[in-house]
Every structure is written in structure tokens, then in C-alpha cells.
Amino acid sequence: MSGQHKILLLDDDQDLLELYREMLGRLPSRPLIYVATSGARAISLLESEPFALLISDLNMPRMDGLQVLTIVRRKFPHLRTAVMTSVVDPQFRARAYAMGVDLFLEKPNTSQEVNFFMDCIESLLGREVDGGFRGVQSKSLVDIIQLECLSQSSSLLKITNGPVVGKIWFQNGEVIDAETQDLKAEEAFRKILSWRTGAFEILPPEPVRTRTIFTSYQGLLLETAQALDEAQAAPEMAGELPPPEEGGGPPAQAESPLARLAKFNGVEFVIKVPPDTLQFECWGAENPDRIASWVRQSAQRFRTLGDHLQAGQLNQLEGTGPQWSLALASREGTELCVGFSRSMSQELVRETMSKVVAQWVS
Amino acid sequence: MGFLSFRSKPREAEVTSALVRLPSGSCTVDPSGKVVASTLPRAFPGVLVAEITPAVLTTFQAAREAQMPLTEIVADYSALKLTARELRGGAIIFLAPRSLGQR
Numbered sequence: 001m002s003g004q005h006k007i008l009l010l011d012d013d014q015d016l017l018e019l020y021r022e023m024l025g026r027l028p029s030r031p032l033i034y035v036a037t038s039g040a041r042a043i044s045l046l047e048s049e050p051f052a053l054l055i056s057d058l059n060m061p062r063m064d065g066l067q068v069l070t071i072v073r074r075k076f077p078h079l080r081t082a083v084m085t086s087v088v089d090p091q092f093r094a095r096a097y098a099m100g101v102d103l104f105l106e107k108p109n110t111s112q113e114v115n116f117f118m119d120c121i122e123s124l125l126g127r128e129v130d131g132g133f134r135g136v137q138s139k140s141l142v143d144i145i146q147l148e149c150l151s152q153s154s155s156l157l158k159i160t161n162g163p164v165v166g167k168i169w170f171q172n173g174e175v176i177d178a179e180t181q182d183l184k185a186e187e188a189f190r191k192i193l194s195w196r197t198g199a200f201e202i203l204p205p206e207p208v209r210t211r212t213i214f215t216s217y218q219g220l221l222l223e224t225a226q227a228l229d230e231a232q233a234a235p236e237m238a239g240e241l242p243p244p245e246e247g248g249g250p251p252a253q254a255e256s257p258l259a260r261l262a263k264f265n266g267v268e269f270v271i272k273v274p275p276d277t278l279q280f281e282c283w284g285a286e287n288p289d290r291i292a293s294w295v296r297q298s299a300q301r302f303r304t305l306g307d308h309l310q311a312g313q314l315n316q317l318e319g320t321g322p323q324w325s326l327a328l329a330s331r332e333g334t335e336l337c338v339g340f341s342r343s344m345s346q347e348l349v350r351e352t353m354s355k356v357v358a359q360w361v362s
Numbered sequence: 363m364g365f366l367s368f369r370s371k372p373r374e375a376e377v378t379s380a381l382v383r384l385p386s387g388s389c390t391v392d393p394s395g396k397v398v399a400s401t402l403p404r405a406f407p408g409v410l411v412a413e414i415t416p417a418v419l420t421t422f423q424a425a426r427e428a429q430m431p432l433t434e435i436v437a438d439y440s441a442l443k444l445t446a447r448e449l450r451g452g453a454i455i456f457l458a459p460r461s462l463g464q465r
Contacts, residue, residue, distance in 0.1 A: 058381055059381055064381050065381075066381070087381060089383065090461060091383055091384060091441075091459055091461070092381065092383075094441055094459070094460060094461050095384065095440075095441040095459075098439070098440030098441040098460070099440070099441075287428065287429055287430075290427070290428035290429060290430075291428055291430060293428065294424050294425055294427075294428040294430070297424060298421045298424065298425075301417050301420065301421060302417060302421075302437045304417075305413060305414060305417045305437075306437070306439050306442075308410065308413050309384065309410060309413075309414075309439075309442065310382075310384075310441075311384060311439035311440070311441045311442035311444075312439050312440025312441040312442070313439065313440045314437060314438070314439055315438045315439065315440060316436075316438040317435070317436070317437050317438070318434075318435065318436040318438070319421075319425065319432040319434065319435050319436075320432060320433055320434040320435075321425070321430055321431050321432040321433055322431065322433065323430060323431070324430065326430070326432070
């Protein structure tokens with residue numbers, strides 16, 4: 001019994017729950033079906049034992065489906081979630097996907113729709129069985145690529161690293177193409193492998209994809225590992241043996257990570273505010289204490305507001321003033337605030353901020 | 363599957379009001395946070411408007427105190443874009459829901 005998936009069904013209609021329990025119990029993978037008639041009970045059940053999938057209705061009294069999903073996404077980020085509803089409003093579909101649900105389904109009304117619904121749920125459970133990479137925090141990208149190659153897969157590996165997306169195409173266990181931002185082929189592959197964290201998604205292979213990489217995957221991984229080692233060793237070497245300054249001045253200090261972010265055109269200052277501490281890092285700001293405090297409080301305030309509005313994740317917070325334009329981004333609880341020259345247009349600020357964030361997360 | 367049709371559709375229609383659509387529109391608030399003009403739908407709960415306005419006004423106020431006054435704030439959520447412009451201590455707030463695939 002322990003190998004069986006557990007599905008939690010949440011709907012305020014007891015009769016419908018029984019109907020879906022019976023339907024889903026007949027899936028080929030024979031999952032165990034649990035039911036809850038309220039969001040509070042569903043969350044209690046999720047806390048008490050592990051589930052493979054939560055299927056939630058949207059329209060429910062007291063705590064509606066979006067509220068439940070907001071809480072579930074925070075407390076159980078790796079749980080697969082599906083919405084099953086009769087609300088056909090595209091806005092709710094968009095909001096549900098913005099909250100990270102895996103499937104948004106209309107409640108089935110015909111036998112064809114029931115079959116489609118059952119196939120979707122079985123496929124979602126299958127993804128769990130087949131592995132996927134969601135929540136596999138301890139595996140590096142190299143591990144993932146090796147797994148794809150060793151299993152002779154043909155697939156598209158999509159890696160999301162903050163705002164940047166990278167793609168690696170596999171054909172019969174060989175890496176055939178890669179791209180990210182403006183880079184293509186091996187250059188893109190090396191760039192993607194330099195990322196330390198990210199979210200993975202395995203997508204079906206594209207039937208027609210021109211091969212641009214002809215090196216074996218072992219060769220690619222070896223070359224990339226060497227390049228990364230050299231890149232890491234270079235600053236360490238520079239730190240040990242600083243180059244002599246012209247005119248006999250003091251040796252140059254190692255460049256801080258924030259200084260590197262500040263090299264983008266138009267950046268006036270950068271402040272990094274970690275969570276749960278009053279400490280922060282700063283480059284170029286005149287009154288960093290006050291700005292850091294504003295960043296911490298404003299980000300928290302708008303994040304809480306977003307939760308209450310059920311508006312999804314706060315991607316970015318921007319401010320424009322007579323002195324500067326500001327942009328705030330967050331990653332794993334740490335806030336990054338970048339001040340830009342006031343002369344920059346909003347579009348240019350956004351474009352530059354996305355480059356700064358890409359550099360920050362990589 | 364007539365049974366399913368009978369069970370699900372009418373029930374959902376009856377309780378659709380339980381879910382709140384993200385509104386499209388704007389509202390103007392004075393420095394005390396009182397809404398003086400609004401084009402937000404009536405269906406959008408006042409309690410949520412009452413959460414938005416202090417968040418915006420406090421952020422403008424805190425920015426002034428941090429010696430970096432702001433005239434505009436944009437909060438970019440996955441499903442909503444909130445834009446607020448400072449108006450002599452008050453603010454005009456624009457809300458625009460995002461559709462699927464929209465950046």
C-alpha cells in the first residue's frame with residue numbers, strides 16, 4: 001500500500017467528493033483518495049501525512065480555493081496541485097497558474113471530459129513516478145543532464161533561473177542543442193551549467209530540432225567543468241597575488257559581488273538585504289540604513305498585500321522619484337534593491353534590472 | 363454524465379460570488395487613506411481596497427522618511443499589476459489584472 005499515491009480532493013460538496021473519489025479510485029495507478037470539505041481540514045490533512053496531489057475546487061464558503069492554494073504553495077511548495085472547477089473565467093485560470101498550480105481543469109460533464117480529466121490526473125501522477133526535477137534540490141544540473149543522457153532520452157530540459165530561461169535539447173541520449181538569452185549551442189550550454197540553482201522541467205522533444213552541438217555529453221560536461229574551475233580559480237589567484245599598481249599605490253581590493261552588479265549602465269547603487277537579520281550589504285548608497293529598512297518593510301508589505309489579494313507572486317517592485325528610479329527583486333528571501341539614474345526610461349530600467357537579477361542569481 | 367451536469371453546474375453558478383475577481387480600474391485616496399474617487403467595480407470588496415491604500419501610502423511615506431521620495435510605485439505580481447502615483451500626500455492607484463502569458 002505504501003507505493004500508492006495519495007490524492008487529496010477538496011470540495012465543499014460531499015456528494016461530488018464521493019463521485020470523484022470513486023472515479024479517481026479507478027485510475028490505473030490505483031491511488032488512495034482522501035477527501036476534505038473545507039480548506040482548513042485539507043491543510044490539516046496535508047500537514048499530517050504526505051500527499052502526491054491536491055485537487056481543489058475554487059468556489060467554497062469561508063476559505064476559497066485560491067486562498068487554500070496560496071497557503072499550500074507556501075507550506076508545501078513541492079506538492080503537485082490541480083484546480084477542478086466550473087468557473088470558466090480566464091482570470092481565475094491565470095491566477096491559479098500564477099500561483100503555480102500544475103493543472104487547471106473544468107469539472108467534467110460528459111464521458112469524454114471525464115476520460116480527459118482522468119488521463120490528466122494519471123499523467124500528473126505519472127510525472128511524479130517518472131521523477132521530474134521538481135523539488136530535487138540536492139541534484140546538480142550536471143546530475144540531471146547525465147540522467148537524461150544515460151537513459152537515452154529524447155526531451156527538452158527547460159531550466160528557469162530567476163527571470164532567465166535556458167533550454168537544452170536531448171535526442172537519444174545526446175545533447176544536440178542549447179540556448180539561453182542571446183547564446184546558442186555550446187556557449188549557451190556552458191552558460192546554463194554555470195547556474196547554481198534553478199527549477200527544472202522536462203518537456204516532450206521537439207520533432208524537428210537542428211543539431212548544433214556535436215561534442216559528446218561527457219566531453220561537454222568535462223569542458224564546462226574545467227572552464228568553471230578556471231573561472232573560480234582566477235579570482236582566488238588574483239586575491240593571493242594582486243597585480244602591482246602603477247605608481248606603487250596600495251594593492252587593488254577584490255571586487256565585491258555587488259560592485260559587479262553595479263557595473264551595468266545607469267546603476268547608481270545596489271543594496272542586498274538578507275532575511276531575518278538587520279545586516280545588509282551595500283554599494284554606492286548614501287544613506288544605506290534607511291534604504292535597507294525601507295526595502296525590507298516595503299517588500300514584506302507588498303508581499304502580504306499580494307497574498308491577501310490572491311494576486312500571485314510579487315515579481316518586482318519598482319519606484320520612481322526625482323532622484324532615482326528603484327527596482328526590488330527577491331530571491332530565497334533576500335531582497336536586492338538597485339537604484340538607477342533618474343534619466344533612464346522605465347523600459348530601460350526594467351531591461352537593466354532583469355540583467356542585474358540574472359547576474360545576481362547566477 | 364447527465365448526473366454530473368445536474369450536480370455541478372447549477373451549484374457553481376449559485377456560489378460564484380464567493381470568488382473575487384481581481385479588478386481593473388483605479389481609485390484616488392486622500393492623505394488619510396479615504397477613497398475620494400473610484401472606478402473599481404462595486405463587486406470588489408471594500409475591505410481589500412482598505413488593505414491596498416495603506417500599503418501604498420505607507421510606502422510613499424516611508425520613502426520620504428528614508429530621504430528618497432518616490433512619485434510612482436509599481437508592484438508587479440504574477441496575476442496583477444498595481445501602479446500608484448503620489449498625489450500631494452494621497453495617491454491614485456491603478457489595478458490591472460494580467461491574463462495568461464502576459465508579461
